[in-house]
Amino acid sequence: MSDRQASNTKRKLRGACQCGSVTYEVDDEFAFAVNCHCSICRRATGAAFKPLAGIEIGKLRVSTGRDDIKTIGANGWQDQRCNSCGSFLFAVVRDGTFAHIAMGTLLDDPTIRPQAHIFVGSKAPWFTITDTLPQYDQHIVADSV
Numbered sequence: 001m002s003d004r005q006a007s008n009t010k011r012k013l014r015g016a017c018q019c020g021s022v023t024y025e026v027d028d029e030f031a032f033a034v035n036c037h038c039s040i041c042r043r044a045t046g047a048a049f050k051p052l053a054g055i056e057i058g059k060l061r062v063s064t065g066r067d068d069i070k071t072i073g074a075n076g077w078q079d080q081r082c083n084s085c086g087s088f089l090f091a092v093v094r095d096g097t098f099a100h101i102a103m104g105t106l107l108d109d110p111t112i113r114p115q116a117h118i119f120v121g122s123k124a125p126w127f128t129i130t131d132t133l134p135q136y137d138q139h140i141v142a143d144s145v
């Protein structure tokens with residue numbers, strides 16, 4: 001099998017931190033994508049909400065800078081940041097089996113788009129949601145995100 005055939009079997013997306021030290025590759029097979037407005041995601045990103053896309057951990061590979069990754073968090077939920085520039089790359093969740101990619105770190109355009117706003121019940125009062133995506137006060141379904 002040629003390299004061309006191999007690369008055609010699955011579309012892959014590249015991602016990187018701000019300084020470029022940490023790069024990753026992820027299969028374009030996200031299970032879901034949402035904009036999370038919870039106070040934790042807002043403070044972790046400094047933004048009004050965090051667009052995140054979920055995928056099985058086996059479909060995510062750190063390409064460069066593995067030793068530069070700083071892990072922040074408790075068991076079952078670990079944010080992965082670049083230790084040099086601080087970029088929030090992804091969170092490892094569900095006891096290490098799943099990853100929430102911070103979509104802002106993707107260099108390539110994923111097929112999926114955020115499908116809903118979650119934790120709108122705790123969104124920033126200064127931010128107004130102006131699109132027509134469904135809004136949920138908390139999770140869409142308990143344990144789904």
Ligand SMILES: [Zn+2]
Binds near residue numbers: 017022083086
């Ligand atoms: Zn960096």
Ligand SMILES: [Zn+2]
Binds near residue numbers: 036040
């Ligand atoms: Zn959140």
